[in-house]
Amino acid sequence: PPGCASWHSRSCTPTTANISHDSPMEKYSEPHIIDLPCIRDPRGNLTFVQNGDSRLPFDIARVYWTYDVPAGEERGSHAHHQGQELIVALSGSFNVELFDGVATRTFTLNRPFQGLYVPPGLWRTLDNFSSGSVCMVLTSVPYDEADYIRDYDEFIALSLGKNKDKE
Numbered sequence: 001p002p003g004c005a006s007w008h009s010r011s012c013t014p015t016t017a018n019i020s021h022d023s024p025m026e027k028y029s030e031p032h033i034i035d036l037p038c039i040r041d042p043r044g045n046l047t048f049v050q051n052g053d054s055r056l057p058f059d060i061a062r063v064y065w066t067y068d069v070p071a072g073e074e075r076g077s078h079a080h081h082q083g084q085e086l087i088v089a090l091s092g093s094f095n096v097e098l099f100d101g102v103a104t105r106t107f108t109l110n111r112p113f114q115g116l117y118v119p120p121g122l123w124r125t126l127d128n129f130s131s132g133s134v135c136m137v138l139t140s141v142p143y144d145e146a147d148y149i150r151d152y153d154e155f156i157a158l159s160l161g162k163n164k165d166k167e
């Protein structure tokens, strides 16, 4: 769906939902914006997402959200081995930078009826949080520190290995 037609917001970087057939993670889609249902109402708009929804590429195992992020702060700066995510700007705006070891893509999230799908294996950094912004993340796995790659050099080494496999 087009979402809330009269939503008065800045633009959101458009992408297409291509499958990356040349990737070792070809079972996952590339990062892309997912439009969620938006029920417009004079009493206020409503958006929802639930397991089994064809728009959602995974079943939700966990939800977390960050808020009160001070101006100039960054969150994230890690990658996941397995966990898939849908990142939603419930309020305000922020940028999500995704790095696959070769190229970086930046998405600006500022619409509560859209989510950014993030497959595993990407180094993500969230920054440029507006005052009062709330970042909600739906994930496919319960919290497990073993799923995190927090060391940048380790991430680069892993992504170099994956890119070598492709050759």
Ligand code: TYD
Residues within 6 Å of the ligand: 062, 064, 074, 075, 076, 077, 078, 143
């Ligand atoms: P962290 O991964 O640094 O947050 P982000 O990368 O999204 O900025 O997490 C901060 C702390 O919170 C860290 O000690 C792990 C803990 N945490 C949980 O206990 N459960 C969770 O679901 C998440 C996301 C983090």
